[in-house]
Structures are given as C-alpha cells and as structure tokens.
Amino acid sequence: MAFQIGLLGLGTVGTGTAKILLDVAGRHPLLQELSIARVGVRSPDKPRSVDVSPVLLTTDLTAIATDPAIDIVVELIGGLEPARSLILQAIAHGKHIVTANKAVISRYGDEIFTAANKAGVYVLLEASVGGGIPVIQPLKQALGVNRISAVTGIVNGTTNYILTRMQREGGDFEAILADAQRLGYAEADPAADVDGLDAADKIAILASLAFGGRIERAEIYCEGIRQVSAADIDYAKTLGFAIKLLAIAVVSLKPL
Ligand SMILES: NC(=O)c1ccc[n+]([C@@H]2O[C@H](COP(=O)([O-])OP(=O)(O)OC[C@H]3O[C@@H](n4cnc5c(N)ncnc54)[C@H](OP(=O)(O)O)[C@@H]3O)[C@@H](O)[C@H]2O)c1
Structure with a gap:
C-alpha cells in the first residue's frame, strides 16, 4: 500500500518535492509507492508550476497534521510558527516528519526530537542543511567510529x-x-x-x-x-x- 504524504507548503521547495513525488518513472522498485494525500498552502488559488490536483489543496494545515490517513508529514512552509506546532501535532498523531526548516530545528530541535522519540517516529531533516551535498546522514553514520572536534x-x-x-x-x-x-x-x-x-x-x-x-x-x-x-x-x-x-x-x- 502506498505511503500517504501530507505536504505542508507548495513554494520553492514544496513544488520541487511535489514534482519528484509525482514523477514515478524510473523510481527504484524497492521504494514503496508514495502518494500525495493533501497539500497545505496559504493561497489555494495561486497559479502553481506543478500539476497538483486542486482538490488536494487546503488552507487547513492542522487537518493534514492530524489526518489519520496520512503517514508522513513533509513540512515546507518555513518559519517558526505555525511550523513548530504543526510538526508537534503531526508527531503526536504518529506521523513521521520530513522538514527543510533549519530555523525551527535549530531552535526547537530538542522539543521536537524528544516528542518524536516518545512517539516512535522519525524526524528527517537532510534538506535543512546542505541538502545538495548531503551532510546530515553521513554525519550521523560517522558518529559511531569518529570523535568530531x-x-x-x-x-x-x-x-x-x-x-x-x-x-x-x-x-x-x-x-x-x-x-x-x-x-x-x-x-x-x-x-x-x-x-x-x-x-x-x-x-x-x-x-x-x-x-x-x-x-x-x-x-x-x-x-x-x-x-x-x-x-x-x-x-x-x-x-x-x-x-x-x-x-x-x-x-x-x-x-x-
Ligand atoms: N528555497 C530554498 O532554496 C531552500 C533550500 C533549503 C531549505 N529551504 C527551507 O525550506 C522551507 C521552505 O522554503 P521555500 O523557499 O520553499 O518557501 P516558500 O517558497 O516561501 O514557500 C512556502 C510555502 O508554504 C506555504 N505557507 C507558508 N506559511 C503558511 C501558512 N501559515 N499556512 C499555510 N501555508 C503556508 C506557502 O503557501 P502559498 O504558496 O499559498 O503562499 C508556500 O506554498 C524553509 O524552511 C526554508 O528555510 C529552502
């Protein structure tokens, strides 16, 4: 069964993410199907450069963070609030989080990771720092055998x-x-x-x-x-x- 993704934000990064999620051609067969369930935006009538069905768009981002049908919430609205609250709400509802939001993670990472550990969900943030390199995952993998000074x-x-x-x-x-x-x-x-x-x-x-x-x-x-x-x-x-x-x-x- 496909993983249902709730996308918060359809700006520069959200549009790129939606394009990748919608482009199934050539996707690795080991990856399960990924499906965009809902997309949260501020202005639903704004012209978009990605072909997301208008029926998926909503201004009710809380409804996405708490929707039982959604498995993964991808937070791409930026800023501190409502991003922090939405991430915490989604975690409390058992959803894994993917975020590119360095501002919220650098200030509230402790609160967010503590909540995620308690709920047993992942918080993945590769795009928040050097996403094109990438650096976060290699750094995490290096921790067992290296002492970084x-x-x-x-x-x-x-x-x-x-x-x-x-x-x-x-x-x-x-x-x-x-x-x-x-x-x-x-x-x-x-x-x-x-x-x-x-x-x-x-x-x-x-x-x-x-x-x-x-x-x-x-x-x-x-x-x-x-x-x-x-x-x-x-x-x-x-x-x-x-x-x-x-x-x-x-x-x-x-x-x-
Ligand atoms: N841009 C980059 O190159 C880049 C690179 C790495 C990481 N990031 C990070 O990625 C995140 C997103 O950046 P971005 O450049 O994609 O931002 P953006 O282009 O300004 O897009 C923000 C999106 O979030 C929606 N949004 C914002 N506040 C909202 C609210 N209160 N309620 C509902 N929708 C809301 C906007 O809706 P509308 O479209 O309706 O206005 C828009 O779709 C940020 O955390 C940023 O730091 C960005």
Whole structure:
C-alpha cells in the first residue's frame, strides 16, 4: 500500500518535492509507492508550476497534521510558527516528519526530537542543511567510529554567490546583492542570508549532531557580510586570501 504524504507548503521547495513525488518513472522498485494525500498552502488559488490536483489543496494545515490517513508529514512552509506546532501535532498523531526548516530545528530541535522519540517516529531533516551535498546522514553514520572536534563550512549559498562575484568582478556589496535579488539568488528580504542568521541556524544543527549535545541557537555568535567592501576583498586578494562567510563550531579542549 502506498505511503500517504501530507505536504505542508507548495513554494520553492514544496513544488520541487511535489514534482519528484509525482514523477514515478524510473523510481527504484524497492521504494514503496508514495502518494500525495493533501497539500497545505496559504493561497489555494495561486497559479502553481506543478500539476497538483486542486482538490488536494487546503488552507487547513492542522487537518493534514492530524489526518489519520496520512503517514508522513513533509513540512515546507518555513518559519517558526505555525511550523513548530504543526510538526508537534503531526508527531503526536504518529506521523513521521520530513522538514527543510533549519530555523525551527535549530531552535526547537530538542522539543521536537524528544516528542518524536516518545512517539516512535522519525524526524528527517537532510534538506535543512546542505541538502545538495548531503551532510546530515553521513554525519550521523560517522558518529559511531569518529570523535568530531570541529565542524567548519560555507553553508549559505546566497552569501557565497555574492562574495564570489565581489571577488571576481570587484563590485560593491549593495550592487551585487541587488543583482542577486533580480536573478532570484537572494530573497527580497535578504537579512537571514546576508546577516548570517541562516548560517547560524545551520551550524547549530550540525554542531548539535556532531557533538551530541544541545547547542543553544541564541548563544551562537553571528556576523554577516553587509560590511564587506570591495576594498576588503582587494586587501584579502593582495594577501592571498578570499573572504568567505564560514560557519564554525569547535569543541573547547580547555577544561571549564
Ligand atoms: N528555497 C530554498 O532554496 C531552500 C533550500 C533549503 C531549505 N529551504 C527551507 O525550506 C522551507 C521552505 O522554503 P521555500 O523557499 O520553499 O518557501 P516558500 O517558497 O516561501 O514557500 C512556502 C510555502 O508554504 C506555504 N505557507 C507558508 N506559511 C503558511 C501558512 N501559515 N499556512 C499555510 N501555508 C503556508 C506557502 O503557501 P502559498 O504558496 O499559498 O503562499 C508556500 O506554498 C524553509 O524552511 C526554508 O528555510 C529552502
């Protein structure tokens, strides 16, 4: 019998996910059938670039999270609320969760994983950090035989795009940000990316996994790239460096 999936969100990631779920051609035979049961959105009349039947769309996301016919809830609405509450409701109703929501996991991961352990369901979050790499599952698999003492990476594509262009073209931050927004590489409100908040969410998740403890998101020092000028890029180049936004987590070796 097919797994019934309740999709919360049909935006950039939700649309891509729905396209994959609807495309059964070439799907590995070992995978059971996957079926989209319901799709939760804010504006059901919005034109969509994926062929999801309009009868599946609803604005009642709670009805999806609590629907007894649904096995897996895929949360792709983003933000903190109602995402957190919907995930917890779905877990309480025995559903497995898949989420791309780094903001909610970095702040409420502890609460969500505790609830999931109690309910005996999975919470899978590969798409929340470096989904294209991928990094979460390999990190989990490496934990048994490795002692990880540091995690460092370029984890934000938007700032990497902007800094790479500043490096190559010598342009100013504001002009290249505006161009990135025009091309769809940066959001209309770029704060989460350019102020380092997205990278901080991601390193909170990676560090919590790698070091096996709860890393408080609020305690992560965060600095973005707004203040990086063309002159900074030039100086760095002259010294043989490139400026990048790095997410860094290190286990302190000094006794407390
Ligand atoms: N975009 C990326 O490249 C990317 C990459 C990795 C992870 N993520 C993560 O994936 C998640 C989704 O991102 P996205 O870029 O796909 O967002 P998005 O394009 O803004 O889509 C959000 C979707 O959720 C629906 N939605 C939002 N709030 C809702 C509410 N209160 N009630 C009902 N529906 C609601 C929207 O409905 P309408 O369509 O009706 O407006 C829309 O379909 C976020 O957690 C983000 O951090 C994104």
